[in-house]
Structure formats: structure tokens, C-alpha cells
Amino acid sequence: MPCAIIFIWIPTFLVKVALYNGTLSSITYVIIIVRVQVIVTLVGLLIGKHGSFVNQIKAKTGASVYVRNHPDSVKQKICAVEGSQNEIEAALDMIKDKFPEKRFPNFSIQEISPELYQKLAPLVPEFLQLVESVNNDTIMTCLVSAGHFFLQQPLHPTFPALHALHRLMAATYQNPDVPSLPRPVKEGSICAAPTENNWYRAQVISTSEENDTSVVKLVDFGGYLTVDNDQLKQIRSDFMTLPFQATEALLAFVKPANNELEWSSEALRIMAGLTAGQLLHAQVAGYDEAGLPLVHLYLTLNPQQVIFLNRELVERGLAEWEIPPDS
Numbered sequence: 001m002p003c004a005i006i007f008i009w010i011p012t013f014l015v016k017v018a019l020y021n022g023t024l025s026s027i028t029y030v031i032i033i034v035r036v037q038v039i040v041t042l043v044g045l046l047i048g049k050h051g052s053f054v055n056q057i058k059a060k061t062g063a064s065v066y067v068r069n070h071p072d073s074v075k076q077k078i079c080a081v082e083g084s085q086n087e088i089e090a091a092l093d094m095i096k097d098k099f100p101e102k103r104f105p106n107f108s109i110q111e112i113s114p115e116l117y118q119k120l121a122p123l124v125p126e127f128l129q130l131v132e133s134v135n136n137d138t139i140m141t142c143l144v145s146a147g148h149f150f151l152q153q154p155l156h157p158t159f160p161a162l163h164a165l166h167r168l169m170a171a172t173y174q175n176p177d178v179p180s181l182p183r184p185v186k187e188g189s190i191c192a193a194p195t196e197n198n199w200y201r202a203q204v205i206s207t208s209e210e211n212d213t214s215v216v217k218l219v220d221f222g223g224y225l226t227v228d229n230d231q232l233k234q235i236r237s238d239f240m241t242l243p244f245q246a247t248e249a250l251l252a253f254v255k256p257a258n259n260e261l262e263w264s265s266e267a268l269r270i271m272a273g274l275t276a277g278q279l280l281h282a283q284v285a286g287y288d289e290a291g292l293p294l295v296h297l298y299l300t301l302n303p304q305q306v307i308f309l310n311r312e313l314v315e316r317g318l319a320e321w322e323i324p325p326d327s
Helices: 012-021 040-047 049-061 085-098 114-120 161-172 265-275 309-315
Strands: 032-039 064-069 076-083 136-145 148-152 189-195 198-208 213-218 224-228 233-236 247-251 254-256 280-287 293-302 305-308 319-321
Touching: 032 040, 040 049, 040 064, 040 076, 040 085, 049 064, 049 085, 076 085, 136 265, 161 198, 189 213, 189 224, 189 233, 198 224, 247 309, 254 309, 265 293, 265 309, 293 309, 305 309, 309 319
Parallel strands: 247 293
Antiparallel strands: 032 076, 064 076, 136 148, 136 280, 148 247, 189 198, 198 213, 213 224, 254 319, 280 293, 293 305
16 A cells, blocks of 8 residues: 555634634544553453453443554553543443452553654554454445455444535535645545545545546545546545545455456346345454455344355355365
């Protein structure tokens, strides 16, 4: 993935808001993230077997807990607790109960320092990640092929803000005076791109000076578009607070049938029919060389009928196992 470059446009009225309120955000977005350091040896206990403890926290409090690498130490991880203020407080209470001070004197839920936070803070919003060792509740938003697609997480606490973001973008980019993306357009740039009479956050994947066009990826819904460069607009700073909602993924351990290099249109049709409008459980089984998650996808029609979509394509003769699955 190319390095991300952002061209930020800040309208004058938003600068005044910033000076008054100390924030550029015009989106009502009350999700908070608290980050604490955790010793590596305790991470497994924190997550629980197959994610049992973080799932329990989510079920009881509504807060999400996830772990990421420490920028300076291999002996520590950063634990992030995400939710409303009340959800976070309840989640931290559960964590405290699991790690009593007398038994775990080295465990602390002291929030990380501002200096460490600056090292973690991305220049652009992060893409939402699928959590390993748990069932991720997802919906299919774009099928590039039967084995290559984009997923959203509709139960993630940041997801409701996406609708408000799109309303604001639609109203903003109707204005013809919105600045275009600076030339030459650079790969990795984050911008606003038009399609289907709406505006979407996008990342420039490649650009053609000869045709004056760019291929962009829609970072909230997925998919790739070729757009005239003069249609790409600068992204407003307050439109960069929400994590990118679309997770690009590949179907794990299957390949097109009959040694074909590309997935067939029939496989795409079947996959689209099975997943349209359905809540899917995605399990991370590994990663490809580019870092994209390889997933097992499950469709639950009722408690007695669960379709393992990877296997479904194989059984219909539309795919073959690339590596035998564990189950």
C-alpha cells in the first residue's frame, strides 16, 4: 500500500469554530478511545481463550477492546478500550477485577503518555481491522470477485457516524468552489471522489498522467473506480476523524476451479446472491503477502443451518481448496 498523503481543506467558518471550541470536528461523534500499556505475557489472559474475555466485555458494557503493537517495546502492547465514557469505565472495572493488584502487581491501567500517544496517532484514519480469534460480525459491501471483497462492521461503535459523515460530505461537495486535489495527483493521497450522485472518502491507488485519471479505492464502502483527476477534491479536515470503515479481505484457502487464474462470473453471482443483505461471521485465518486478511466466511440462516461460504464454492464446483482447511 502506498504511503498516505493528505491534502486537507479547512473552510474559514470551520477555523472560527476551531478557535472557539478547540476542535475542528463538526460531526457529533462521542466515541472515546482510552489506551493503556500491557505486558506482552498478560495479553493472552486479557483477550481470553478465542477472545472470550473481550467478547464478554463487549456483551456486558458495549465497549470494544483491541490490542496493537507498542511503538518502542516488544515486551509491551497497547490495549485500546473504545466506547462511550460510561462504557469505557464499566470495561475498565471488569479489567481491574480480572487483574487484582495483589496478584498482578505489574498490571496497570494507567493511560499512556501524550508522547507515546503521538507516536501511535496516524496521519490518516486507520482502516478498521478484523479481530483475530473471534467471529467478526460483518456485511459485504463490495465484491471485486468471488474471492476478493470488502466488509463493513455494522456493530462497531464508530459505524453509526458514517451516515452523518456522508450527509455532511454530500452537502459540502455540492459547492463548485471546493478545491480540487493538487496536481500532480500523488498515489496514496486521501481525497473526496464522486460516484453514483454522491461523494465518498477515497484513496488514490494509481494515477495516469497520459489519461489524466486516477484509480481510487473507496475507503468506507470498498471497490475501485477510475475517476478524472479534475473530479477529485481535497478532503476536509473534519471528515478525517472517523476510521475508514471498509476492510479489504480475501477468501481463505480457496482458488478458482480448474486452475483458472480469475474467478468466474458464476462464482461471483453465487457469492453475491448468498451474501446480499446478510450478516456474515468473518474469521481471520491468516494474511497474504500484502497484509490483507484471509478469512473464513459463515452465513447463519438459522441455528441449525450455517453455510461455510469457502466450502460452499468448492462444493458447487466453483472453487478448489488451495490449502486444506483445519475444519
